[in-house]
Amino acid sequence: MAVFILRRLSQSVVLVLVMSMLVFLGVFAIGDPINTLVAPDATEEERQAIVVHFGLDKPLYEQYGRFLGNALRGDLGRSFKFNEPALALIAQRVPATLELAFASLLLTVVLGIPLGLYAGFRPNARSSRLIMGVSAFGFSVPAFWLGLMMVMLFSVFLGWLPASGRGTTVAILGIPVSFLTWDGLKHMILPVINLAAFKLSLIIRLTRAGTQEVVMSDYVKYAKAKGLRNGRIVLVHVLKNTLIPITTVLGLEFGRTIAFAVVTETIFAWPGMGKLIIDSISVLDRPVIVAYLMLIVVMFIVINLVVDIIYSTLDPRMRLEDQR
């Protein structure tokens, strides 16, 4: 296991390096940030001073080298716009995004797996058909449309739920969170549902398909032939096997949720990373964009590693010790 993790980490270093080049090149290609940095009435000298200050006059490889050198020291540059370290700027926004992401993941697991199991065991029941119909809807409807509709219905017409912001937050270990106050929770409901809709539908379908396959398997028939009670067959023999593919998908979906929280955060004015990155792109705040993208790369690497570890504990045939 330790060998596996070490090897994986060394591969990750290479991956991060390659990604950093791509990200740097890509951001460079978006456009020249100079016009957004310089006031329109600035003189030519002032303009030059700013270009030199940010190193924008240097050739690309030199800019990249400088970026890499600084990055190794934990410095991903300063935001052009806020004149704050890019990393710190993002770090302030991370908790809000993570809070939404974890809440939607929790909702997905707690609701999606039981519903999928049920629909898998009783595929012909009317309630199963209803579950599948609703999940088909959640699967195909775009996030922004669903978000806007929910705002219209629950905030504008019914006035039940707030449509923007985090509400009242309290700090745990200095990190502000919404879920511990009633007001904060109310603010979370719509964005969490919006963020979970697709995942939830996906997990329901996946669990159902997995269950139907496992139920037909010889080992479930054998479990019945051993006289096991139904509860045990479902919770141990069926669930443990269906969880294997679900874990993988959940892991990847979790990464996607964080990376693509942009839409939901924009609709609900949720002050997370997604909103920051949209603002940064619109003013070509290069360091923030680069720092954000690098953070996402690292996050995906970590998630994949965690998924592999969970995967191997669930499926003994994939035990990491066995692999060379």
Add this chain to the structure above:
Amino acid sequence: MSAGSNLSVEGLRTHFFTKAGVVKAVDDVSFSLAPGEVMGLVGESGSGKSVTGFSLLGLVDAPGKVVGGRILFKGQDLAAMSDEQRRRMRGSRMAAIFQDPLMTLNPVLRIETQMVETILAHQALPRAEARKRSIAALERVGIPAAEERLSAYPHQFSGGMRQRVCIAIALLNDPDLIIADEPTTALDVTIQAQILHEMRALCAGSGTSLIWITHDLSVVAGLADKICVMYAGRIVERGDVDEVLDRPLHPYTRGLIASLPSRSERGQALYQIPGMTPSLLGLGEGCAFRDRCPRADASCLDSPPERVVSEGRTCRCFHPHEGEPS
């Protein structure tokens, strides 16, 4: 049926109600088994052997249904039992072993889990006690280092060892009947013979009846006390194993015996019964074997009834061979 019988099956019918029509997978099957007796259930693929076994276990899945007959197990009518009573029967009084242990053992659970749960499903015991019994069962079927192997997963055993694990699981609750559905087909011949031999000894020692399902007549020849030859959902011939093999009455049984490799001269092509197994879907009246039977005539357009030849010996044919040796 005789008072000493463990299991007696009378006129069992299990049909599958598919969209394309009714499949009479088991159609009027009768036999009985005494304690400690070994019965071979032989027939080609699709003849209804497995469905017979599942019917006894009460595990026929939709669209299948037991539609007729009576199963008396230790004097009790299984049809009269509730689902819960039948569950308690399965895995304790009536155990099963299936063909491919790699498919039947759950790949993600330790052997220990899969053994202990089988005990705890039927009696309230401390876990440690159930574990001890599991180790004893593994030792009984000849698995070395049983205690260590308990924490292994199915994929960490060889094919033969895996099947021994399944046998150990079947023996855990001292059943009165074991239904073994082609349990050695996936194994190589020497291991097959070894396992058969051990199974027989284990069952004889405990008075457990054994139904050994196979498509290979030679497997049961040296092992079983009785034999049932199944064709298209029906038992076409049944009786003492030596009698049936030495003096087969039914043309199909004869064909099966003639096609055994040991019967043919060296270098001579193996005999094969002409034609193919008929589809059970919408099988009409008449003897299902008539398209392949050398003795068929117009009378075979009717279904031959099961005729009792002597005590425990039956045949379903209008023109049986009259006891000439095979």
